[in-house]
Amino acid sequence: MSAVYGGVEGGGTHSKAVLVSAEGHILAETDGPCTNHWLVGVDNCINGINDMVQRAKIKAGLDPDTPVCSLGMSLSGGEQKAAIQKLIDDMRERYPKLSQSYFITTDAIGAMATASDYGGIVVISGTGSNCKLVNPDGTQVGCGGWGHMMGDEGSAYWISHLAIKTVFDARDNLVTSPHDINYVKKAMEEYFQVSDLMGMLPHLYRIFQKSHFAGFCRKLAEGGSAGDALCQHVFTEAGKALARHIVAVLPRVHQDLFSGELGLPVLCVGSVWRSWELMKSGYMTG
């Protein structure tokens, strides 16, 4: 086949693959599941990537046994050097027909490269969250992006967790909720199909799936739009938390980045930003 290039955008819940011709035409696109190797493991990650790209080859009428020229991937969780190298080594060994060469970077850097070749700040809030400053000289400064065990502030996971923790703490009389918990409690029982707090334990441990847990955030967004004060509160807190990520990298922003027509470019990526109206007030105070 003539030169074909592949690209993968990997998220904590969904992923996408695309094949592009040497002339820059899109030949095929496919969807797939979470490809964050910290969440699903290396095996599921590279299986998912291979499956998406191979399906795209067939969809484009290409021979699936012919490797693409190169496969560029911007992956949620694609940061740690040793881990990335292992992903590439495993793909080479396991799927020699996938691609001739490989490149992996984080979802944050991938998004920034799409929007600007000059730099700026990218703030991701999807299943997880992350913030990266890219300066015009290419240097990067990060804040967050450590996953749900050590951060993810302002992400869908974090918003879901904050709302549910508020219900647990109110039930325990440990912390008083700032607002009535009934809407969130009922939405939680419906979404997770449980009848009490005890029923949440499997969802937190044995059958915990970050993307499913984070998906509860959509119900909270609905509640917030419908006027529930606790739902609105957790999104306001998310806005604050994400703004604090930007504030954290501000001291390292190169002077030149402020001189654009619209000032410092801040790129907001991820599905949580669809609830911007609910987050705005918190974001402004953060």
Next chain:
Amino acid sequence: MSAVYGGVEGGGTHSKAVLVSAEGHILAETDGPCTNHWLVGVDNCINGINDMVQRAKIKAGLDPDTPVCSLGMSLSGGEQKAAIQKLIDDMRERYPKLSQSYFITTDAIGAMATASDYGGIVVISGTGSNCKLVNPDGTQVGCGGWGHMMGDEGSAYWISHLAIKTVFDARDNLVTSPHDINYVKKAMEEYFQVSDLMGMLPHLYRIFQKSHFAGFCRKLAEGGSAGDALCQHVFTEAGKALARHIVAVLPRVHQDLFSGELGLPVLCVGSVWRSWELMKSGYMTG
């Protein structure tokens, strides 16, 4: 054999089994690993229990093929009715030679039963944390005990996490640490055998083990005793958090429990209490 009774005390890091004769004499004791089924799964939990009890039978010179009369277990994580019933059903099916009958309660209730037949408040802080009020009429009121994903405030896991999160947030410029982070950062790198924060990711996800993570708390206790301010700070916060659990159940304490010679009985269980000197000031303000 003449009537032999078994008991198991199950923790989030270690467990113990004991065999007792009808006359109340201890026949044998054995140790084992974590038997919290939320942490290690049902299979490892019941395998661990069976292994400890069978070893105890052999140690006591008893026939391992003869079931004990009954096996009473007070288990970390032994709360949810459906989950407990599954543990018992699985033990019956898998290990018919283990015991004739079974009883499971939580570690908190087990500890309280050991100390008093009248009731009081038990506050556990070991690998995880939990608080239970037992009133003289047998009614129970809980606070916490939801595990590391939804609580565990004041536990060894929580103390370790707070210290490490403080290092991450300081590195990210996200939150300023109240004290110098160098001691904790170095202790973390030594304990987890990592050279930077990225190296912590496997310990938080792929190879995460709650009991190993919580074990870092011991290094923080050493640092606190040696005068490191950040180590002292996280224990002070733990003291506050545990005191808040007691405050949370206070409104439900039966009047009679205050009338003992020493006032309300508060039973403190778990290895974190060994650092009482470090927690005292926080506990008093909490």
